[in-house]
Amino acid sequence: MTPDDPEETQPLLGPPRDSYPRSRRGFLAAFAAALGPLSFGYALGYSSPAIPSLRRAAPPAPHLDDTAASWFGAVVTLGAAAGGVLGGWLLDRAGRKLSLLLCTLPFVAGFAVITAAKDVWTLLGGRLFTGLACGIASLVAPVYISEIAYPSVRGLLGSCVQLMVVTGILLAYLAGWVLEWRWLAVLGCVPPTFMLLLMCYMPETPRFLLTQHKHEEAMAALHFLWGIEQDLEEPPMETEHQGFHLTQLRQPGIYKPFIIGISLMAFQQLSGINAVMFYAETIFEEAKFKDSSLASVVVGLIQVVFTAVAALIMDRAGRRLLLAFSGVIMVLSTSAFGTYFKLAQGAPGNSSNVSLLASVSMEPSDASMGLAWLAVGSMCLFIAGFAVGWGPIPWLLMSEIFPQHVKGVATGVCVLTNWLMAFLVTKEFSSLMEVLRPYGAFWLASAFCTLSVLFTLICVPETKGKTLEQIIAHFEGR
Known part of the structure; x- marks a missing residue:
């Protein structure tokens, strides 16, 4: 048996192939992480009901014209692009769990800024904050879930990231039937706050802990998630810190x-x-x-x-x-x-010159x-x-x-x-x-x-x- 024979070696991390998890806390950890994508989906869907509400808003509430409405919807993607870069940096330096905890801050701050907005620029600033959080969550949550997932359910748990995104979008659409834009923003603070509280009790991923030479913590995390006692191998020294x-x-x-x-x-x-x-x-x-x-x-x-x-x-x-x-x-x-x-x-x-569906x-x-x-x-x-x-x-x-x-x-x-x-x-x-x-x-x-x-x-x-x-x-x- 040699390290170059992946079919014969025990996986670096994960349960033995013939075992079955004795704990279900791994599903709870995946749910906690997936609250980030739920918040991300809500932030994306927020603009659909909020824009008509802001168009109807009377002073001193901010009013959106066509140009401002276009930017109100699109600026989230620019914030998310920046969040993707920041999330990649945080992932390796702060770890998966701490990165997820940190992304709750711009979510809550962004929706709080929108709630207090008196002009269009403040609205756009709040949207930029929520976009930054969306970028971090869209990167870190899939990585966290894939690294804690039992191999036979990694597809199920990984797909729940997108499921929570579209659930968040649907939640924004449904809430838009009964709430105006300020209360919609208040509601947007709830999922990331719940995620912050729940993730505090979840472990870091065993894989990341192994790269930090925290062997005992990695074994404890694996036992917490799936109830499995397994001796884990640390990653090769030559690849660990090379970046x-x-x-x-x-x-x-x-x-x-x-x-x-x-x-x-x-x-x-x-x-x-x-x-x-x-x-x-x-x-x-x-x-x-x-x-x-x-x-x-x-x-x-x-x-x-x-x-x-x-x-x-x-x-x-x-x-x-x-x-x-x-x-x-x-x-x-x-x-x-x-x-x-x-x-x-x-x-x-x-x-014959029709160019728009309308x-x-x-x-x-x-x-x-x-x-x-x-x-x-x-x-x-x-x-x-x-x-x-x-x-x-x-x-x-x-x-x-x-x-x-x-x-x-x-x-x-x-x-x-x-x-x-x-x-x-x-x-x-x-x-x-x-x-x-x-x-x-x-x-x-x-x-x-x-x-x-x-x-x-x-x-x-x-x-x-x-x-x-x-x-x-x-x-x-x-």
């Missing part, structure tokens, strides 16, 4: 997961998810839904239901199969979306109603397909594929890529629609979805049921 250097990008065990992680994050945003979500309410209005806020709730419910389905089947179906299936669904739905725009442009009563005829003819329901069906299919694969899995794989000594930098780069792409797509999609027409823009998204399927089949390895050491050994060619 990340550009010269390491020549190593297959580094550059391969780097390429995969960054590409997954880019493809997730290039799929068109933000564009579809942006037009959701207008699409439902075209289908004669009387309450446009109901559209947001319907979209949120679809996301929650299908993300939950993905979490339940992740450890059986595998990552690659769900990514490929999800991509095919998105190809079909974005193609149908583009077809809807093309047909709507040529419908009676519409100009200009589609509102006449209650059978033809226009049929087109509207084509759009609704395409949108619901797209959201369901995205939720099953490309929503949760890039975040899960990001937490699985990187070696311990570069995890902070590598996951930081991935999160930075995701949030910068989200900002660019959100801000520039309207300009793209003017250049390519709406149908061209969605057909371009369909092309990116096709590329994502090919990339998955060619480049993404299956990580289902493997220990993190076996995944790293795969990239190193061992």
